[in-house]
Every structure is written in C-alpha cells, then in structure tokens.
Amino acid sequence: MSIVTTRRVVLGALMLVLAWAGSPPGAALVAQGPQSRSLPTFEVDPAWPKVPEKWKLGDPSSFAIDAQDNVWLLHRPRTLPPEQASTAAPPVMVFDPSGKFIKAWGGAGNGYEWPEREHGIHVDAKGFVWLGGNNCPTNGIRGLKPVADDQLLKFTSDGKLVMQVGKSNQSKGNADTRNLHRPADAWVNAATNEVFVADGYGNHRVVVLDATTGAYKRHWGAYGAPPEDTNPGNYDPSAPPAKQFRAVTCVSIAKDGTVYVCDRTSDRIQSFKKDGTFIKEAIVAKETLANGSVWDIALSSDPQQRYMFVADGQSHRIIILQRDTMEMVGTLGVGGRIPGRFNAPSSVAVDSRGNLYTGETFEGKRVQKFTVKR
Numbered sequence: 351m352s353i354v355t356t357r358r359v360v361l362g363a364l365m366l367v368l369a370w371a372g373s374p375p376g377a378a379l380v381a382q383g384p385q386s387r388s389l390p391t392f393e394v395d396p397a398w399p400k401v402p403e404k405w406k407l408g409d410p411s412s413f414a415i416d417a418q419d420n421v422w423l424l425h426r427p428r429t430l431p432p433e434q435a436s437t438a439a440p441p442v443m444v445f446d447p448s449g450k451f452i453k454a455w456g457g458a459g460n461g462y463e464w465p466e467r468e469h470g471i472h473v474d475a476k477g478f479v480w481l482g483g484n485n486c487p488t489n490g491i492r493g494l495k496p497v498a499d500d501q502l503l504k505f506t507s508d509g510k511l512v513m514q515v516g517k518s519n520q521s522k523g524n525a526d527t528r529n530l531h532r533p534a535d536a537w538v539n540a541a542t543n544e545v546f547v548a549d550g551y552g553n554h555r556v557v558v559l560d561a562t563t564g565a566y567k568r569h570w571g572a573y574g575a576p577p578e579d580t581n582p583g584n585y586d587p588s589a590p591p592a593k594q595f596r597a598v599t600c601v602s603i604a605k606d607g608t609v610y611v612c613d614r615t616s617d618r619i620q621s622f623k624k625d626g627t628f629i630k631e632a633i634v635a636k637e638t639l640a641n642g643s644v645w646d647i648a649l650s651s652d653p654q655q656r657y658m659f660v661a662d663g664q665s666h667r668i669i670i671l672q673r674d675t676m677e678m679v680g681t682l683g684v685g686g687r688i689p690g691r692f693n694a695p696s697s698v699a700v701d702s703r704g705n706l707y708t709g710e711t712f713e714g715k716r717v718q719k720f721t722v723k724r
Contacts, residue, residue, distance in 0.1 A: 389657070389670060389680045390650070392706055392720035394690035398449035399423075399717065405439035405454075406430055410709030410717050412535070412646075413699035414473040416507075420452060421445045421699070421707055423717060424471035424481065427457070428493050441468050442479070442509065447701060449719070455509030456481075462511045463518040465499040467491070470548070470600075474538035474561070478512060479505045482533035484551040487519070498552060500529045502536060502545075504564075515564040524553045524577040527566040535600045539607075539624065546609060548601040553577065554594045556601060556611055556626070570626035571595055572613065585616050587636045592616055600646045604655050604673070615642035619660070619676065632676030634660055634669060648700040649673065659706065663694040668708065682706075682720070689718065
C-alpha cells in the first residue's frame with residue numbers, strides 16, 4: 351500500500367514550516383493530518399543528556415528503552431577524530447529520563463567479537479542487551495578492520511557476555527543459518543522467547559532465533575518470500591516495488607504482535623505476522639532517493655500504539671504515520687542545527703511516557719530528547 355499525499359497533508363506540512371519560522375528555538379511542532387487529528391506535541395529538552403565531562407560521543411547509531419524508562423545509547427567511538435580518541439566514551443551509554451548518566455560499558459573484550467561499526471541496540475523484557483553491527487569490508491572507513499560484522503551479541507545489563515550468534519566475516523549468504531551478515535537491529539518477542547533480527551545491510555532478510563540458545567528457527571525476505579543473494583539494484587521510484595529487500599535496517603514488534611520492518615533505501619515499511627506472513631506495505635516517501643527515508647521506526651506509547659515515528663535521515667525530519675493505515679499524518683522538525691531541528695536523524699525511540707529520543711549521524715552527530723506535551 352502506498353502512502354498518498356493529499357492536498358490536506360501538503361497544507362499541513364506547509365503550516366508546520368510556517369509555524370517553525372515564527373517559533374522560538376527549541377519548540378518542536380507537529381503538523382496536523384488530513385482528518386485534523388490531534389497529534390502529540392513535543393518540546394526539545396536542550397539539557398539532555400548529561401554526558402560526563404571526561405568523555406565525548408561519536409556518531410550515535412541506536413537507542414533502546416528499558417523497563418525503567420532508562421535510555422540506552424549505542425554510539426561509535428571510532429568516529430571521533432584522532433585527537434579526541436583518548437576521550438571517547440564507551441560505546442554503550444545509559445541515562446535516566448532526566449539525562450543523568452547511569453553507567454557505560456562495551457568495546458573489544460575476551461570471548462566475543464565486538465562489531466567494527468556499531469549499529470543497533472535492544473534491551474529485552476528480561477534486561478538483556480542485544481547488539482549488532484554493519485561494517486562492510488570494503489567501506490574504507492579509517493580505523494576499522496576490513497571485515498563484515500556477521501555476528502549478534504547478547505550481554506547482561508552490566509556488559510557481561512551471555513551469547514554470540516554468528517562469527518565475524520563468516521556469512522555464507524541469505525540461506526546461512528549460523529551467521530548473520532551486517533545485522534542492523536534486533537527485537538525480542540517475550541511471549542515466544544524469540545529474537546527477530548533485521549539482517550540487514552549484507553543480507554536481505556528477517557531472521558528469527560531462540561532468544562535463550564541462539565538457535566536458528568526461520569527467516570524470510572520481502573513479502574514473506576525467500577530472500578535472494580542477488581543485488582536488487584538501486585531504488586527507482588517510477589518502477590514497481592522491488593521483490594526483495596535492499597537494506598533491512600530495523601525491526602520492531604507492536605503490542606498486537608505485528609512485526610514492522612524497515613527497508614531503508616527502498617523508502618518502505620513492510621508488516622508481517624510473527625511467522626513471516628506478509629500483511630502490507632507502505633511507501634513512506636516515494637520521492638526520496640540516495641540514503642532513503644526509512645532509517646528507523648518507533649511506536650507510540652499509547653495502548654493502541656496509534657502512531658509510528660519514522661526517522662527520515664535523507665529529508666532531515668521525523669515522519670509520523672497512523673499505524674493502522676500506514677498513512678502519513680504529520681512531521682516533526684525541519685532541517686537545521688539548532689535544538690529541536692534535525693540533521694540526518696538516523697535513530698528514534700519512544701519511552702513509556704511518550705517522550706521521543708532521536709540520534710543524528712553524519713553531519714548531525716548529536717542526540718536529542720523531545721518531551722511530550724499532550
């Protein structure tokens with residue numbers, strides 16, 4: 351199902367831009383949708399987070415929210431310039447909702463292969479922390495080993511290794527049941543004790559594993575079909591949707607059991623049942639090319655999870671979809687460097703109170719908290 355941008359949505363987006371022009375820095379507004387929905391309104395918290403003075407953050411790559419509403423930030427210390435390397439914070443940083451620093455850990459250690467390029471973090475209902483990476487052997491990034499991150503790591507909340515699934519640089523492709531290939535994200539479904547992996551930047555699939563043993567259970571590609579190892583080519587908005595995923599960058603499971611999957615560079619989200627049965631598709635921003643419009647998603651905290659927040663790094667905004675119809679109903683922020691605006695938002699998370707957390711890689715290189723006002 352494609353998102354149809356009606357005249358009223360366009361008008362709402364225009365009203366948002368005009369509102370921004372007359373708003374004080376830090377006030378974040380949300381456009382009203384085509385049915386004049388009462389969407390949540392947010393205000394940026396410029397004091398969040400309080401990073402210890404001795405440390406600096408690299409590119410933020412992912413957020414997770416735990417059962418206590420603590421915010422887990424995964425960042426890339428190796429993206430700091432060489433002269434700041436000695437001040438790099440550990441890659442896993444934990445803050446309370448007010449921004450107070452709680453703890454930090456992570457990095458290379460004995461008994462596991464830490465990802466060369468950190469990408470996704472998830473904290474499950476039992477408090478275990480899941481981490482993946484998306485390094486490519488040929489990306490030429492300074493300071494990184496020329497290997498593929500083909501592993502998923504599971505830690506205790508204090509950073510003690512529980513399990514590693516897969517081995518670095520060992521992927522055999524989309525049919526491989528032992529290794530992943532640059533897994534971008536993971537989500538544990540507590541009811542079935544299964545971890546769903548967005549696999550990812552190298553493969554074109556969702557993989558489901560036993561969350562306790564790491565044993566392979568099943569996998570699927572776009573539309574629930576078997577994934578292929580062939581390259582689907584660059585995205586063309588005038589062509590029919592690709593029959594396989596291009597870049598599976600996120601996975602999230604709603605309270606009703608629906609599995610949502612980002613296909614970043616195809617500008618789309620697909621939804622599935624937990625067994626891989628395809629439900630529907632939404633083309634989020636068909637005009638977006640290059641880096642794509644669907645970098646990450648987060649579901650709203652209300653019981654029905656009425657809304658979906660989509661990090662659109664290409665257009666420097668957060669898109670708001672109505673979850674049941676996958677229709678665009680608003681946007682948050684416009685491009686810019688002042689607090690409350692965005693410069694390539696790549697990650698988004700929502701806590702139980704409805705507060706929004708965003709991270710910006712590349713030019714942005716910052717994290718922000720948006721406090722929900724209504």
